[in-house]
Amino acid sequence: MPVFEACPECDLLLNQSKAAPGDKAHCPRCGFLLHRPHKHSIERTLALSAAGLVLIVPANLLPMLTIKILGKTQEGTLWSGVSALLKEDMWAVAAMVLLSSVALPVINLILAFLISFHLFAEKFNRRIMVWMRWYQHLFEWAMIEVYALGIIVACVKLSDMADIKFGFGLYAFIGLLMINTLLANEFDNYTFWRSITHLSKRQRV
Amino acid sequence: MKAPATALKQGFIRCHECGQLIKANTTLICPVCRSRVSARRHQNLHLTAALIISSLSLYIPANIFPIMTVTELGATARHTIAGGIAALIHQDMIPIALLVLIASILVPLLKILGITLLLLCVHFKWQVDALLFTRLYRIIAFVGRWSMLDIFMISILVGLVDLGGVASVIAGPAATAFAAVVVLTMFAAKSFDPRLIWDHQLSHD
Numbered sequence: 149m150p151v152f153e154a155c156p157e158c159d160l161l162l163n164q165s166k167a168a169p170g171d172k173a174h175c176p177r178c179g180f181l182l183h184r185p186h187k188h189s190i191e192r193t194l195a196l197s198a199a200g201l202v203l204i205v206p207a208n209l210l211p212m213l214t215i216k217i218l219g220k221t222q223e224g225t226l227w228s229g230v231s232a233l234l235k236e237d238m239w240a241v242a243a244m245v246l247l248s249s250v251a252l253p254v255i256n257l258i259l260a261f262l263i264s265f266h267l268f269a270e271k272f273n274r275r276i277m278v279w280m281r282w283y284q285h286l287f288e289w290a291m292i293e294v295y296a297l298g299i300i301v302a303c304v305k306l307s308d309m310a311d312i313k314f315g316f317g318l319y320a321f322i323g324l325l326m327i328n329t330l331l332a333n334e335f336d337n338y339t340f341w342r343s344i345t346h347l348s349k350r351q352r353v
Numbered sequence: 354m355k356a357p358a359t360a361l362k363q364g365f366i367r368c369h370e371c372g373q374l375i376k377a378n379t380t381l382i383c384p385v386c387r388s389r390v391s392a393r394r395h396q397n398l399h400l401t402a403a404l405i406i407s408s409l410s411l412y413i414p415a416n417i418f419p420i421m422t423v424t425e426l427g428a429t430a431r432h433t434i435a436g437g438i439a440a441l442i443h444q445d446m447i448p449i450a451l452l453v454l455i456a457s458i459l460v461p462l463l464k465i466l467g468i469t470l471l472l473l474c475v476h477f478k479w480q481v482d483a484l485l486f487t488r489l490y491r492i493i494a495f496v497g498r499w500s501m502l503d504i505f506m507i508s509i510l511v512g513l514v515d516l517g518g519v520a521s522v523i524a525g526p527a528a529t530a531f532a533a534v535v536v537l538t539m540f541a542a543k544s545f546d547p548r549l550i551w552d553h554q555l556s557h558d
Contacts, residue, residue: 157548161365241507281371301449344371
């Protein structure tokens, strides 16, 4: 049986690409980036997601910023914004901030870890497809990099009324940001789906 | 000139979730990932339109009402989104002001206009440069999450600056409206199927 694939954005029927690791395969009609296989994509995803899960603890618990205004100081963590918004009864905004800066980054890391661990150990699990689908849908809702930009703008706004000190939580958060970016680069949906298909076929034989 | 073969014209449907090509009219459930199979997300044009209309109507309160209230040494000032940008210009932070202007005023508005244009194009079967419209769709889908910048910035300020009469920041009603605009436009972009742009083009090389 000849193997075809289709471009997800313009539906052009294509021969299944044989892109080598490091190459990028684009759709010839609409230019969509079909996939970019990496060497050791699964192992790297496993390592990066494990590292991210470790870093997420200090990033959430330790103070990120400390401000000093007229001798008064105050610390802020990733959570203090959420709790202050809740105190004001702005629960919708609080929920959105909580989801996109804390909850979904954790969930995505856990999903990436589970998927890559099962593929790495070649252990088939029925739920691996469900995890993949969740990961694909939730991916864009984890907004660590946007939050980091928000920290920069907030610091600029505060710079003329307060002294700002950076805490260890911020460094952990920046580390998490870098890991997330690398992970997004490593996690090629196409490669992963193909590995999953192979794994499930072998399981059935 | 003959139109190139799309998967659908050749009797294949690409699974939305895992990319598997499935023979049309054979199954409703993808054999690989067990998600529901449909050729296009046609019915979603209504959903996309509804989301766009809701976000357009929320865009107005988001810009009229104060997004945060800043108290500094007893003096209280209410900032709208535009007011916050003006304050940054006063601080001589032009690049940051530009960043916030793009992320919180221009991007949501251009997104609403852009998706409206895409919907009109598909609904009236306009003969357009499909590549250009696909690129428009990609830009819209990519920039959406960066509009959360303002919400994160406010949540950081609200959590950090809470020193009673000396200095405090509270979020305003526009924050909820603005967060809703961002979330709704993100859902709108996600629900739009760019393949519909290509389907209606009579000829292309």
